[in-house]
Structures are given as structure tokens and as C-alpha cells.
Amino acid sequence: MTTSVASAIIEWNTDRIHCRGRWTVDALADVATRIDQVRGMAGQQITLDASEVVALDTTGAWLLQRLRLRLESEGRQVNVQGLSAVFADLYQRVAELGMVQVPQAQKLGRLAGVGHSAITGLEELYSFLSFFGAVMLRMGQLALQPWRIRWRSILADLHASGVTALGIVGMLSFLMGVVFAYQGAVQLRTFGASIYIADLIGLTMTREMGPMLTAIIVAGRTGSAYTAQIGTMKVTEEIAAMRTIGIDPMDMLVIPKLLSLCVALPLLTVFSDITGIVGGMILAKAQLGLGFAPFLDRLQEAVSLRSFLIGFSKAPVFAMIIVLVGCFQGFRVEGSAASVGRHTTMSVVQSIFLVIVADAQFSVIFSWLGI
Amino acid sequence: MTEAISPALELRGICTRFGTARIHENLDLTIQRGEVLALVGGSGSGKTTLLHEMIMLRQPSSGSIRMFGEEIVGARTEVLERQRQRCGVLFQHGALFSALTVLQNVGVPLREHTAFSTELIDQIALLKIQQAGLPADAALKYPSELSGGMIKRAALARAMALDPQLLFLDEPTAGLDPVSAAAFDELLLRLKQWLGLTVVMVTHDLDSLWKVADRVAVLAERRVIAVAPMTELMQIDHPAVQAYFEGPRARAAQPN
Numbered sequence: 001m002t003t004s005v006a007s008a009i010i011e012w013n014t015d016r017i018h019c020r021g022r023w024t025v026d027a028l029a030d031v032a033t034r035i036d037q038v039r040g041m042a043g044q045q046i047t048l049d050a051s052e053v054v055a056l057d058t059t060g061a062w063l064l065q066r067l068r069l070r071l072e073s074e075g076r077q078v079n080v081q082g083l084s085a086v087f088a089d090l091y092q093r094v095a096e097l098g099m100v101q102v103p104q105a106q107k108l109g110r111l112a113g114v115g116h117s118a119i120t121g122l123e124e125l126y127s128f129l130s131f132f133g134a135v136m137l138r139m140g141q142l143a144l145q146p147w148r149i150r151w152r153s154i155l156a157d158l159h160a161s162g163v164t165a166l167g168i169v170g171m172l173s174f175l176m177g178v179v180f181a182y183q184g185a186v187q188l189r190t191f192g193a194s195i196y197i198a199d200l201i202g203l204t205m206t207r208e209m210g211p212m213l214t215a216i217i218v219a220g221r222t223g224s225a226y227t228a229q230i231g232t233m234k235v236t237e238e239i240a241a242m243r244t245i246g247i248d249p250m251d252m253l254v255i256p257k258l259l260s261l262c263v264a265l266p267l268l269t270v271f272s273d274i275t276g277i278v279g280g281m282i283l284a285k286a287q288l289g290l291g292f293a294p295f296l297d298r299l300q301e302a303v304s305l306r307s308f309l310i311g312f313s314k315a316p317v318f319a320m321i322i323v324l325v326g327c328f329q330g331f332r333v334e335g336s337a338a339s340v341g342r343h344t345t346m347s348v349v350q351s352i353f354l355v356i357v358a359d360a361q362f363s364v365i366f367s368w369l370g371i
Numbered sequence: 372m373t374e375a376i377s378p379a380l381e382l383r384g385i386c387t388r389f390g391t392a393r394i395h396e397n398l399d400l401t402i403q404r405g406e407v408l409a410l411v412g413g414s415g416s417g418k419t420t421l422l423h424e425m426i427m428l429r430q431p432s433s434g435s436i437r438m439f440g441e442e443i444v445g446a447r448t449e450v451l452e453r454q455r456q457r458c459g460v461l462f463q464h465g466a467l468f469s470a471l472t473v474l475q476n477v478g479v480p481l482r483e484h485t486a487f488s489t490e491l492i493d494q495i496a497l498l499k500i501q502q503a504g505l506p507a508d509a510a511l512k513y514p515s516e517l518s519g520g521m522i523k524r525a526a527l528a529r530a531m532a533l534d535p536q537l538l539f540l541d542e543p544t545a546g547l548d549p550v551s552a553a554a555f556d557e558l559l560l561r562l563k564q565w566l567g568l569t570v571v572m573v574t575h576d577l578d579s580l581w582k583v584a585d586r587v588a589v590l591a592e593r594r595v596i597a598v599a600p601m602t603e604l605m606q607i608d609h610p611a612v613q614a615y616f617e618g619p620r621a622r623a624a625q626p627n
Contacts, residue, residue, distance in 0.1 A: 025534050029486045057534035059495055090565050097501040102493045103511055335515025336469030
């Protein structure tokens, strides 16, 4: 045996259980498993001898009581002996507290679980629509009272969500343009149609990739920040404080973000279109030997103003999705840091999902309209 | 065996500097086993810093701290880990993990440091929760659903999870109503009686000082200027002590 003298020890024979050593949490690892092996006792009267226990804490006392309860449930009588006055007091106290069962969290059945998540989903949809309605109503009111709009917040938000995003949007769009041009170049060269690389890059960037890529970057970068900001303000009761001072959190937090992003996102989209095309143009020169001048000539023919506007017009819609989802999730935070994290994740996932769904809707509508 | 006779905590020549600011200079303090020592001092006198040094969250710039006879300043990680398991800490705002229920919160130290089964851990955690004076049905609640007093109790239950020999309390009654604060004092006294705890508490609560503390250490002028039971402390003729205990609130708290 490697067990040191200091550890707790338990030994038993037909009608007597000996407990020795230190019965404290750091020395009970062995006993905690051995105590469940105490079986095969013949006697009906069992003596639990604890006279050689040199130290006892709550955990030790509970293990003694646990053993006693188990033996008693087998119909035996247990007599605890030899505890010193101080230990007996602690043991008594623990025995009283230990009568309470560990409460179990209510678990839903499978069917009830499905129902529960359906109801929760519907409830969330309902609150989102209410939030959307409230924002639109407030926008209408503010259109009649434009002096109540917080222009200073709008400028600050415009800087935070627009100007500071230029670097990342520009770099990723440039790379995207390079990737598309590279893929296209390989195919087009086999047909001797290298010049059409300008059509490919121009149209993909302006109609689809520019608006969508920008919206996804901004959803991840700015939408999450909105949720975290509003959520933390809710946890620290700043939102409640705002209300008591008489400031509508909607005016202070939602409307400025909505207005600023509806300006910033279209501008970022244009920037993304341009850097994407530049990326494609550079790759066309490197890979296909197509000069900048013929590329730009072809681009002018291929990308009509209408194609550009189709892509551009999606941006404000994406901006609204990002702001509404981000702010809505922020206001749904309840109580704790974990809730802020959960809702921030949900905000990013939902806004990217909705941006892509909306983009698909746009494609369907445009093809119906024949543009 | 030095372990058996050494005091719970022995601080010698502690110096703490933040940049050029000197917080403690040659500070000495001894905490005996089984006593409740209260640490008082004005704002910015370095109480919390000293507490953090005692619970091994920060190292003093120089000096020695011996916990149960073992040096913890500049000690190896294994030594610190071992000593940490003998300490329980109640933070001022509870510092419960917000993603876990009270039962899980109290179970965290047990899961981390023992090999007990989940069932046993839950039972022990529930014992601690009740010991701290919370009803059993609070066990499944999340910290955000608890009142201030309940958070303090839940945090105490977690601090007590490993049956520590040394319990550190940072302003345990701050933010509690007088009834809850008095109940918390009672609870501390009872726990100390059952478990033979050594308690170090930072507090401003004059009622707690009278009721719970065996000795009070006054921190001022970058060191401990006096350590004595409250009744003796009132007689000490030092401007900082006088200023602290001679205010109208201090007199009101004094028992007759």
C-alpha cells in the first residue's frame, strides 16, 4: 500500500467499520470509491467506529453519513461511535443538511422539446417584427421632427462603421477580384477569349460580390459590435438609466446606427467594386498579358450603369438587415456575460443568413423584371 | 514539524510599489490560526492590494509571506497550487460564473481538484449551499436570478467548497441591507465555530468589526499601524486610528 498515514482509511469486517486517518477533502480520494464497495456485511447491528479519525471536514462528514444512509436503506441499524465532541457536532449538522435531495433541472421530453423550440422561434420572430415596426414608426416620427435626430452620433457611427472598415473591405475585395480573375483566366484562355475577363470581373463584382462581400464583412465587424454594445449596456442597466433620464434608447442607439450604416454600406460597396476590379485587372495583366487600357475599354462596354445600380441598390437593404438584427439581439440580452456572447453569435449568424437570403430574393425579382 | 505550530499567515517586511508610487513599506502582520482578522483602512490605503498578495494573485515587490509556515513569495507553481487549495476567497461582487447555476458554481473547485463522482460532487455542493444559508431550490438558479445577499451566500458556498483552512473575504457585507448583513455575520461566526476557520476580511462595516472580528488591523501610512481587538483599538492614540473610529458612525456602532 502506498497510502500515507495521513490519508483517510476505511476497513470493515462482518459488523464493524473502522474509519481512520484524516477525513478531509484532500485525503478522501480513495475512500470515496471504496465506500461504495462496503458490502457483504452479515450483521444487522453495525458499528461505525470513527474514534481514530484525526481530522474531519464537511466532505468527510458527508461521506460517513452517505455510508450510513446506504446501510440503513438496506435495513440495518447503524451506530456511529467515537467521534470527538467537535466532530460529532459537525457530523450532526451535515447529517441534517444532507436530508435534502439534489434538485434536478426539469428536462423536456423530445416532443415537448420540439414544441418548446417552435414556440420560442415564433416568439422571437414576433418580437423581431415588433422591433422592426417600432423602428420604422420612430423613423417616420423623426422624419417630421428632424431636429430630434442625433446627428453627432450619426457622424461618430459613420466613422466607426464606414471609414475604419475601408482597409479590411478593400483588401478582401482586392483578393476576391484576384481569385475570380485567376479562375476565369484559365477557362477563357482555352477559348481564346481573354478579353472577356473584364466582363467576368466587372459584372460579378458590381452585381453580386461587391454588395454581398461588403455586407458579410460589415455584419461580422459592425453588427456584432452593435449587439455586444447594447447587450452590455443592458447588463449594466445603462439602458434602464437612459429611460429614466427620459432618453429613448431607440433614438440614442438604433436610429443613428441605422441612418449611418445606410450611408456607409453603399459607399463601402462602391469601394469594394473598385478594388475588386483593380485586383482582377492586375491579375489579367500578369496572367493573360492583357493591358490596363484594353481592359478598361472593355469594362466600360460590359458594365452598364444599370448593372452597377442593381448591385448598389442592394446595399441599403443589407444595411437595414445588419442594424436591425444587431440591435434587436442586443436588446434581447438578459442578465449575464454569457448571454452577451450567445446573442452576439446569434446576431452575426442571423444577419449573414438574412443577407444571403435577401440577395437570392433580389436575383429572383430582377430576373422576373428582366433586368 | 513547523507546519503544526506556525501561524496561518505571517507577513514580514512587505514592500509594494506601482511604478514610483509606494503602497506598502516594511509592512508586518501575523494572523494566528482560528482567528478572524479584519483589515481596515481608508480608501487607497492598499487593503485590496495586500489581500491580493495574500491570496497569491500578485507578488509584493519585496518581503516575505509565509502561509502555514511555507514561503509563498517567489515560490514555485506547485507550492502556490497546493497553498491555493487551502484558501477560499469571497470576492466583493461575488464573481460567480454567470454561465453556470449556483450548484455548478459551487461544484467547480470540487470538479477541478478532486476525483469524486459527479453525483457526490453535487451532493457536497448542495451541502455547502445550505451551509451558506441558501434554500436548496436556489441551487438551480443562475447568478443573474439572485439578489445581492444571495449572490454573497452563493459565493461564500463556492469559497467553502474545498473546506479551506483560510478564508479571505473582500467586503463581505458591502451592498447588503442591515438585516442580511447581520445574518451574514452570524453565518460567519457559526462556520468558524464548526470548521475552525481562519478568516481574513477586508471590511468597512463597523458592526461586523465589533461582532465578528477577533482582532482588527489598521492599515495607514503604508504599513499596519495597529493590530488589536476593537475595545483596545479604541484606546490607541494615533491620528489615523482616531480618525477611523471616532466618526459619528463609528460611535453609533459601538456596543454599550
